Amino acid sequence: MESASQQRRSLVEEFSERGLRLTTQRRVLLEVMQSATEHLDAASLLRLARERDASIDRATVYRTLELLKKLRLVDELDLMHLNGEKHYYETRRESDHIHLACFQCGKIEEFGSPLFEGLKQEISRQRGFRINVVRMEAGGRCSACAEKTKEKPTK
Amino acid sequence: MESASQQRRSLVEEFSERGLRLTTQRRVLLEVMQSATEHLDAASLLRLARERDASIDRATVYRTLELLKKLRLVDELDLMHLNGEKHYYETRRESDHIHLACFQCGKIEEFGSPLFEGLKQEISRQRGFRINVVRMEAGGRCSACAEKTKEKPTK
DNA sequence: CTGATTGCAAAGAATTTGCACTGCT
DNA sequence: AGCAGTGCAAATTCTTTGCAATCAG
Numbered sequence: 078m079e080s081a082s083q084q085r086r087s088l089v090e091e092f093s094e095r096g097l098r099l100t101t102q103r104r105v106l107l108e109v110m111q112s113a114t115e116h117l118d119a120a121s122l123l124r125l126a127r128e129r130d131a132s133i134d135r136a137t138v139y140r141t142l143e144l145l146k147k148l149r150l151v152d153e154l155d156l157m158h159l160n161g162e163k164h165y166y167e168t169r170r171e172s173d174h175i176h177l178a179c180f181q182c183g184k185i186e187e188f189g190s191p192l193f194e195g196l197k198q199e200i201s202r203q204r205g206f207r208i209n210v211v212r213m214e215a216g217g218r219c220s221a222c223a224e225k226t227k228e229k230p231t232k
Numbered sequence: 233m234e235s236a237s238q239q240r241r242s243l244v245e246e247f248s249e250r251g252l253r254l255t256t257q258r259r260v261l262l263e264v265m266q267s268a269t270e271h272l273d274a275a276s277l278l279r280l281a282r283e284r285d286a287s288i289d290r291a292t293v294y295r296t297l298e299l300l301k302k303l304r305l306v307d308e309l310d311l312m313h314l315n316g317e318k319h320y321y322e323t324r325r326e327s328d329h330i331h332l333a334c335f336q337c338g339k340i341e342e343f344g345s346p347l348f349e350g351l352k353q354e355i356s357r358q359r360g361f362r363i364n365v366v367r368m369e370a371g372g373r374c375s376a377c378a379e380k381t382k383e384k385p386t387k
Numbered sequence: 388c389t390g391a392t393t394g395c396a397a398a399g400a401a402t403t404t405g406c407a408c409t410g411c412t
Numbered sequence: 413a414g415c416a417g418t419g420c421a422a423a424t425t426c427t428t429t430g431c432a433a434t435c436a437g
Contacts, residue, residue, distance in 0.1 A: 098391065098392070098435090098436055098437075099436080100391090100392065100393075100435075100436070101435095101436095102392085102393070103392090118426095119426080119427080120426085132393090132394075133393095133394090134393070134394045134395070135394095135395095135427085136393080136394070136395080136427090136428075136429085137392080137393060137394075139426095139427060139428070140392080140393085140428090143428095153313075155310065157365065157367075158308075161425070161426085162317075162401080162402075162425075162426070163425080163426060163427095164426090164427095175351075175355070177355065177359065177361050177363075179361075180364065186359060186361065188355055188358075188359060190351065190354055192347060192350055192351045192354055193351055195347055196330075196345060196347045196348055196351060197370070199345055199347055200330070200332065200343055200370065203343075204332065204341060204343060204374075204375060205374075205375030205378060206332050206334075206341065206370070206372055206373070206374055206375060207372045207373045207378065208332075208370045208371070208372040209335065209371055209372040209373070210312065210370065210371040210372070211368070211369070211370040211371075212312075212367075212368070212369050212370075213366070213367070213368040213369075214366070214367050214368075215352070215355065215361070215363045215365065215366040215367075216363070216364055216365040216366075217361055217362045217363040217364040217365070218361070218362045218364070219359075219360075219361055220359060220360030220361060223360060223362065253410095253411055253412075253416065253417070254411080254412095255410080255411070255416090255417060255418080256410090256411095257417080257418070258417090273401095274401075274402080275401085287418090287419075288418090288419090289418070289419045289420070290402085290419095290420095291402090291403075291404085291418075291419070291420080292417080292418060292419075294401090294402060294403070295403090295417080295418085316400070316401085317400070317401070317426080317427075318400080318401060318402095319401090319402095
């Protein structure tokens with residue numbers, strides 16, 4: 078389940094409602110992001126966008142991502158730098174979730190929990206800190222890899 | 233309180249106990265990290281280390297940080313990219329904590345909570361995911377900045 | 388119309404790498 | 413003594429910027 082889609086209303090819709098210029102490039106980028114089935118980095122987003130509009134430039138991708146972050150329509154992830162220092166992006170959903178990155182197989186799991194929501198509330202209450210963006214990532218070993226290692230012990 | 237120190241035993245001690253070569257460069261870097269009173273990025277670490285040993289090279293800093301991450305003696309932070317894309321480093325403490333980054337004044341607060349520990353346990357139990365490293369960061373507005381804004385309303 | 392947005396090309400920031408030399412253990 | 417670790421310089425990766433041309437509203 079590493080889908081980054083499934084958001085109530087379309088990104089294009091939410092974007093234009095805010096009175097921002099909806100250029101063809103932005104439309105394409107929003108559509109690609111919305112329909113992505115995995116976490117995209119800037120280069121992948123560019124590649125996919127170019128399948129629809131070959132003239133789109135790298136700079137536009139970065140500028141649009143910056144804008145979408147500010148609008149809080151997309152979140153930026155590191156995924157524990159499992160694959161270099163690039164960033165990944167996903168469209169914001171109803172609720173925040175944690176990303177679990179397996180150092181062994183590279184799989185990314187998502188995890189949401191009331192405890193996570195409670196923790197954020199505790200931060201607001203105890204510190205008076207108003208959270209705009211939150212990112213929690215864990216690196217380690219997923220259950221599937223733990224199983225595999227059990228089968229073939231230590232080698 | 234943005235101290236990154238206060239760890240039971242010295243880094244140098246923990247490092248050499250693991251049977252790794254303790255070169256003069258590594259010793260200096262470990263000592264600088266240990267006594268740092270704020271979160272250091274690679275460039276600051278290099279600068280401080282050079283005050284003690286002028287010949288230390290950037291590459292050594294990066295290679296040593298990589299090693300210390302693997303050994304789990306230091307953690308890598310982004311601090312919500314408040315100041316560019318560089319990384320920050322802090323020596324690992326008894327317990328994990330969350331970093332709260334104020335977008336307005338740039339201050340970094342730390343926050344630890346049993347709820348956070350509970351959340352990590354929940355991840356282990358429910359997903360069978362063994363966490364090696366965890367990073368939680370929140371960006372928003374700190375209480376001091378909220379106060380300031382109250383005084384001088386909307387501009 | 389006209390200012391926001393774009394493509395292009397070049398620059399910039401952070402980090403990594405190949406290789407000959409050095410110095411721990 | 414031997415090999416892991418280092419400095420140096422160049423390369424790489426990811427992202428940003430200046431500017432003239434374009435296009436959405």
